[in-house]
Amino acid sequence: xxxxxxxxxxxxxxxxxxxxxxxxxxxxxxxxxxxxxxxxxxxxxxxxxxxxxxxxxxxxxxxxxxxxxxxxxxxxxxxxxxxxxxxxxxxxxxxxxxxxxxxxxxxxxxxxxxxxxxxxxxxxxxxxxxxxxxxxxxxxxxxxxxxxxxxxxxxxxxxxxxxxxxxxxxxxxxxxxxxxxxxxxxxxxxxxxxxxxxxxxxxxxxxxxxxxxxxxxxxxxxxxxxxxxxxxxxxxxxxxxxxxxxxxxxxxxxxxxxxxxxxxxxxxxxxxxxxxxxxxxxxxxxxxxxxxxxxxxxxxxxxxxxxxxxxxxxxxxxxxxxxxxxxxxxxxxxxxxx
Numbered sequence: 001x002x003x004x005x006x007x008x009x010x011x012x013x014x015x016x017x018x019x020x021x022x023x024x025x026x027x028x029x030x031x032x033x034x035x036x037x038x039x040x041x042x043x044x045x046x047x048x049x050x051x052x053x054x055x056x057x058x059x060x061x062x063x064x065x066x067x068x069x070x071x072x073x074x075x076x077x078x079x080x081x082x083x084x085x086x087x088x089x090x091x092x093x094x095x096x097x098x099x100x101x102x103x104x105x106x107x108x109x110x111x112x113x114x115x116x117x118x119x120x121x122x123x124x125x126x127x128x129x130x131x132x133x134x135x136x137x138x139x140x141x142x143x144x145x146x147x148x149x150x151x152x153x154x155x156x157x158x159x160x161x162x163x164x165x166x167x168x169x170x171x172x173x174x175x176x177x178x179x180x181x182x183x184x185x186x187x188x189x190x191x192x193x194x195x196x197x198x199x200x201x202x203x204x205x206x207x208x209x210x211x212x213x214x215x216x217x218x219x220x221x222x223x224x225x226x227x228x229x230x231x232x233x234x235x236x237x238x239x240x241x242x243x244x245x246x247x248x249x250x251x252x253x254x255x256x257x258x259x260x261x262x263x264x265x266x267x268x269x270x271x272x273x274x275x276x277x278x279x280x281x282x283x284x285x286x287x288x289x290x291x292x293x294x295x296x297x298x299x300x301x302x303x304x305x306x307x308x309x310x311x312x313x314x315x316x317x318x319x320x321x322x323x324x325x326x327x328x329x330x331x332x333x334x335x336x337x338x
Contacts, residue, residue: 063094
């Protein structure tokens with residue numbers, strides 16, 4: 001099979017070789033998927049930079065979500081069978097024509113469902129679902145702040161919050177994305193490049209604390225977000241995109257920007273800070289991952305969720321695709337097809 005192999009850390013232009021590699025070997029409970037393509041995520045950018053500690057030793061095949069047809073199964077794979085079209089989360093290995101995935105990390109999808117939209121179900125929409133439904137309990141009228149709201153996970157969180165009847169503050173970095181957030185129905189879009197989101201939320205919301213903050217940025221963004229929470233509020237951290245492109249000094253500043261916290265402070269203010277890493281959830285709580293993924297597919301079929309496709313690239317445009325994602329110009333899901 002062919003795969004895009006990460007051979008060196010650093011510049012995207014020099015990071016990959018597309019070449020023939022051995023087919024994966026299935027373990028019990030796994031399925032082999034002939035992929036139509038794979039999705040891109042910010043974790044890929046961090047892996048290319050050498051900033052993602054879970055990345056396998058080089059040379060490595062990275063990638064976390066694929067869409068394709070099951071061509072082989074091994075052992076008990078539940079209701080999955082050869083010929084099923086699935087969306088699947090992988091623990092790396094996604095940048096390849098054949099992928100081995102745990103059966104619990106797959107969900108059947110319709111044969112004619114758009115590949116770009118289906119690519120968003122796993123890493124992005126399942127992450128959003130876990131953040132919004134498993135670690136939260138939001139209700140109609142609750143106030144939420146969603147950072148990077150025009151991204152893949154951000155779009156999913158916005159749609160879930162609207163479905164629940166929440167009031168939404170959403171940050172993004174361009175006027176184009178402001179208009180996109182308005183089209184989604186975000187009540188208070190904020191351009192973080194021209195406005196201080198903390199001051200804007202305070203100006204609009206007054207002394208009322210937020211019920212939840214969803215943060216994929218990290219650093220000082222998390223510190224400000226935590227201060228905006230009201231009693232009973234949660235700050236849900238699921239990324240640290242502010243580290244992208246930073247040198248060692250920048251990384252240290254980002255880490256320091258989170259601030260210092262003591263457990264007693266959480267008790268006294270009745271606030272919480274929760275970290276989410278879906279690779280860990282998939283490893284240690286696979287049934288939870290399965291529930292999230294299957295519920296996402298159900299809600300899409302019920303027209304409660306509708307992933308946005310940013311761009312779809314061909315495999316020979318992989319460098320362009322990754323640079324596009326890294327530029328923060330994307331709105332919704334970015335995918336690459338074989």
